[in-house]
Amino acid sequence: WRVYATCRRPEQSTELRALADASEVISVHRLDVADHAAIDQLAADLGGLHLDILINNAGVFTDQQRPFGAFDFNAWEAAFRVNGIAPVKMAEAFLPHLQRGTDKKLVNISSTMASITRGGGGACSYRASKAALNAAMNCLGREFTELGITVYLFHPGWVATDMGTAAAPLSPRQSVADMFQFMEKTRPVAGHNFIDHRGNPLPW
Numbered sequence: 001w002r003v004y005a006t007c008r009r010p011e012q013s014t015e016l017r018a019l020a021d022a023s024e025v026i027s028v029h030r031l032d033v034a035d036h037a038a039i040d041q042l043a044a045d046l047g048g049l050h051l052d053i054l055i056n057n058a059g060v061f062t063d064q065q066r067p068f069g070a071f072d073f074n075a076w077e078a079a080f081r082v083n084g085i086a087p088v089k090m091a092e093a094f095l096p097h098l099q100r101g102t103d104k105k106l107v108n109i110s111s112t113m114a115s116i117t118r119g120g121g122g123a124c125s126y127r128a129s130k131a132a133l134n135a136a137m138n139c140l141g142r143e144f145t146e147l148g149i150t151v152y153l154f155h156p157g158w159v160a161t162d163m164g165t166a167a168a169p170l171s172p173r174q175s176v177a178d179m180f181q182f183m184e185k186t187r188p189v190a191g192h193n194f195i196d197h198r199g200n201p202l203p204w
Contacts, residue, residue: 004046006031033058033086034078043093051097053183055107056087061163063123076125084132091140098149105183106144108137110153110194117203134194134204141192151192154179155202170197 003026007013010028020026031042060082062075087108098104114130141151156175160168175197182199194202
């Protein structure tokens with residue numbers, strides 16, 4: 001695989017840069033997905049690229065355990081801009097690149113907290129922003145079927161990342177391996193799905 005990785009501050013992303021420095025197939029590009037102009041610029045810089053898989057992995061958790069009546073709505077807007085809107089903008093900007101690719105897969109990292117059926121209290125802005133992501137990709141998944149593009153919405157599990165904390169039982173390596181194994185053997189005909197990292201369907 002040829003990997004085009006993005007992050008907000010490449011100079012501070014020591015682990016990512018170490019991977020790129022040790023490999024001839026990984027490049028690192030500066031990108032803040034909350035900046036739509038920057039997304040358009042990166043798409044232009046990578047013009048002509050044949051993109052097999054676009055992975056929308058960026059996410060923020062802005063909830064501050066504030067109760068109803070004391071919500072920070074600036075934090076809500078930040079959550080929606082990164083978690084709900086940015087993946088749609090990425091899909092828009094990189095659609096030509098995906099259409100030139102072979103696999104044509106649009107992958108989004110969602111969460112079981114987006115499930116309205118399962119419900120749950122607390123973390124309202126995170127839940128709502130991820131539910132918005134699911135709704136938008138459900139829509140795009142139906143539209144992209146005619147283009148041969150499959151849209152995935154993965155709950156990666158509770159993963160030991162900066163957001164998930166070291167207490168999480170699942171390593172990033174295992175979660176990603178499970179997701180790729182599922183994508184390699186399964187291509188849903190509906191054009192979209194909401195599943196866990198092993199491919200088990202999740203309730204909307």
